[in-house]
Amino acid sequence: MPILKYEELTASDLAALPRGRTAVFMNVGPLENHGPHLPLGNDPIQSTTFGRMLAQRLEKTFPDWNFLFLPPIHAGCDTMMNRGSIEIRPATLRRLVYEHACQLSKDGFRTIVALSAHAGPRHLVVLEEVAERMRWRRRTRMISVSSRMLLEVLRGGFVDRIASRLEARGERLSDAERAGLRHDYHGGLLETSITLHLRPDLVKPSYRELRPAIIEKIWKINRGSGASAGDGLGYLGTPALARAPIGEAAISAIFDGVTPLLERFLAGEDVRRHFRSKFYYIPIFRTDFRAAIFLFIYVLAFAGAWILAVRFMTEVLR
Numbered sequence: 001m002p003i004l005k006y007e008e009l010t011a012s013d014l015a016a017l018p019r020g021r022t023a024v025f026m027n028v029g030p031l032e033n034h035g036p037h038l039p040l041g042n043d044p045i046q047s048t049t050f051g052r053m054l055a056q057r058l059e060k061t062f063p064d065w066n067f068l069f070l071p072p073i074h075a076g077c078d079t080m081m082n083r084g085s086i087e088i089r090p091a092t093l094r095r096l097v098y099e100h101a102c103q104l105s106k107d108g109f110r111t112i113v114a115l116s117a118h119a120g121p122r123h124l125v126v127l128e129e130v131a132e133r134m135r136w137r138r139r140t141r142m143i144s145v146s147s148r149m150l151l152e153v154l155r156g157g158f159v160d161r162i163a164s165r166l167e168a169r170g171e172r173l174s175d176a177e178r179a180g181l182r183h184d185y186h187g188g189l190l191e192t193s194i195t196l197h198l199r200p201d202l203v204k205p206s207y208r209e210l211r212p213a214i215i216e217k218i219w220k221i222n223r224g225s226g227a228s229a230g231d232g233l234g235y236l237g238t239p240a241l242a243r244a245p246i247g248e249a250a251i252s253a254i255f256d257g258v259t260p261l262l263e264r265f266l267a268g269e270d271v272r273r274h275f276r277s278k279f280y281y282i283p284i285f286r287t288d289f290r291a292a293i294f295l296f297i298y299v300l301a302f303a304g305a306w307i308l309a310v311r312f313m314t315e316v317l318r
Contacts, residue, residue, distance in 0.1 A: 030076025035235030078120025080226030188237015
């Protein structure tokens, strides 16, 4: 079955799609400064391409399904605030994404896959919050596939996987590249390598001349880091070390981890815990405060009822 673009369909085309065998892909990412060498739309460009490549893989297992792509939603929070970045508040982002998902649900679509190549903590949490709200409010199965994976990439968890895939092709990571990947957060070695592989026409040759902008600890990164680290040009990492084979190996590693889980998701299995980021469990990153308050009240009520029940049974057994 085809991979379709929502904006290119007529209303009749859309109505003809079997709702139970159509997965809607929603790509969400900001326009953001990624240094002088990468485009402002680098995140949505990457996530849109990732989504289409994922759909091509999923087609082999689910040949009777449709994979429907919304136009990218160019919006995000927790961006690097250099010139060119456009940021919106987390609550506004949540409302925007939720309204899109709700409209799809009202139109009968019950399977939604959210993608993002932007790793802002609250940005990722917003997508997870919307997915959870769609599940219990709209009875719609929605998953955010990027959150846990992007956090692992930021912490250097993909270095060995990238190295093993390069070695399988007769190449290797240099010591400098390994070190660069372990402190590579935004517009650096990895993102530049991925874009060199996917869209080399969008990478300015000047990336080879850029000096390192290193922040040793991930928890020290903030929205102003792009303007303060290195030469303050908006990137974090070592883009001068980038090369397309590293990007290709990284994409292969990501897909090998994500594809089996998405196959299980489309088959009806609950795989949320495999995709959920640690940010989701940290209150300061949560944006859906009403849901958090309800959950807190529920936990308190349950704990109170349990204590009362224990006390009652203790009195009865005396």
